[in-house]
Amino acid sequence: MSSDSPTSRLRSLIDRFGFPHLLATTLVLVAATILLGVAAKATGSGLACEANWPQCDAGPYNLFPANLPSFYEWFHRFVAMFAGFAIIGSALASWRVPDIDTRVAALVVAGMVLTPIQVILGRETVLQYQMDILSLHFWTAVLIFALFIVATIMVWKPRLTRTHLTGALALGILSVPFHVVLSPFVLTDITNYSPTVQMTQYGVTLALLTAVIASLMIGYWRLESRRTIGLLAVTSVLAFVAIFLGRRTVMTLNPVLDDLYIFVAIGLFGAFVASLVLTRSNSDRI
Known part of the structure; x- marks a missing residue:
């Protein structure tokens, strides 16, 4: 050749x-x-x-x-x-x-x-x-x-190390409340949902998606605890549901979807926090 x-x-x-x-x-x-x-x-x-x-x-x-x-x-x-x-x-x-x-x-x-x-x-x-x-x-x-x-x-x-896993989980913890605060659920006056706010919220959405995928993959590679890896998998499912519902609340402004979105977001935030605590504990070292 x-x-x-x-x-x-x-x-x-x-x-x-x-x-x-x-x-x-x-x-x-x-x-x-x-x-x-x-x-x-x-x-x-x-x-x-x-x-x-x-x-x-x-x-x-x-x-x-x-x-x-x-x-x-x-x-x-x-x-x-x-x-x-x-x-x-x-x-x-x-x-x-x-x-x-x-x-x-x-x-x-x-x-x-x-x-x-x-x-x-x-x-x-x-x-x-x-x-x-x-x-x-x-x-x-x-x-x-x-x-x-x-x-x-x-x-x-x-x-990629456990430090990167910690960073991904921290990014997820930060992303969830920002995702909610920038949603129409909080900005009840639709006129406040400006182009800048929309771009920021979708930027947070991409950050949340990156955080949950990275945390699951790095956790699978770097952790030994099945319990922690299982929790990361649950966190991933909750994140995808929250992202989907967040998009639907923008498109439909449905009160039922709004309530479900907040419920899932609270669960997602808790799952991120619990995952971070478990990955930093002495019981889950390589």
């Missing part, structure tokens, strides 16, 4: 920057795309660019935004383009570089397979702007984000 082959050039690039750093960069770009999508929706910019896709409403070939609402939508697409390239690059690297764990490769390739589906859903949010399509677009993005969280944590596994 020639030293100038695409595989050798890709391997050289990975050797220079590191596959773990490539995955971490991709994860950041995916998170930024999600938050910019939230900003576009919250500011009412989803139908900006005069409902054109993938073009916008100004400049040569209508490639650029004509006003601030169009800029939100245009910038969301702009960052999403780079996130898509990073996802594809990560998938190619994971598949063609021989020393990458096949499980990591499967996760990243799954993210790549979902990417064109996500692009089509993004187009439909502009052309049809229906709540079902918006929700599917959001949850597909969250699924891609989750896949890359798991893949990124797996490639960083040798460097």
Whole structure:
């Protein structure tokens, strides 16, 4: 095989920057795309660019935004383009570089397979702007984000210790009350649920998702106590339910869902605290 082959050039690039750093960069770009999508929706910019896709409403070939609402939508697409390239690059690297764990490769390739589906859903949010399509677009993005969280944590596994587990649990403990405080349940006047508040809450949502996945994975690798690992698994289930209900309370403003969301959030907070106490106890050392 020639030293100038695409595989050798890709391997050289990975050797220079590191596959773990490539995955971490991709994860950041995916998170930024999600938050910019939230900003576009919250500011009412989803139908900006005069409902054109993938073009916008100004400049040569209508490639650029004509006003601030169009800029939100245009910038969301702009960052999403780079996130898509990073996802594809990560998938190619994971598949063609021989020393990458096949499980990591499967996760990243799954993210790549979902990417064109996500692009089509993004187009439909502009052309049809229906709540079902918006929700599917959001949850597909969250699924891609989750896949890359798991893949990124797996490639960083040798460097992750109980200290990182403690940090993940602490992040979860901090995220839960902020997630509740920034929700419509507390901000009972919907006019207070501003675009800035919405972006912040969804940022907290991504932090909560990262914390619970990281704590479960690192706990499984670094802890011996079945009781603590089981509690981390319960915490993960509660976190996913809280994230889902938090999204539903925004979409429906249903009092029953609000009460259920608060109940689950209280349980989640308690589970995080209990997990932190158990992981720091002398009875659960490696």
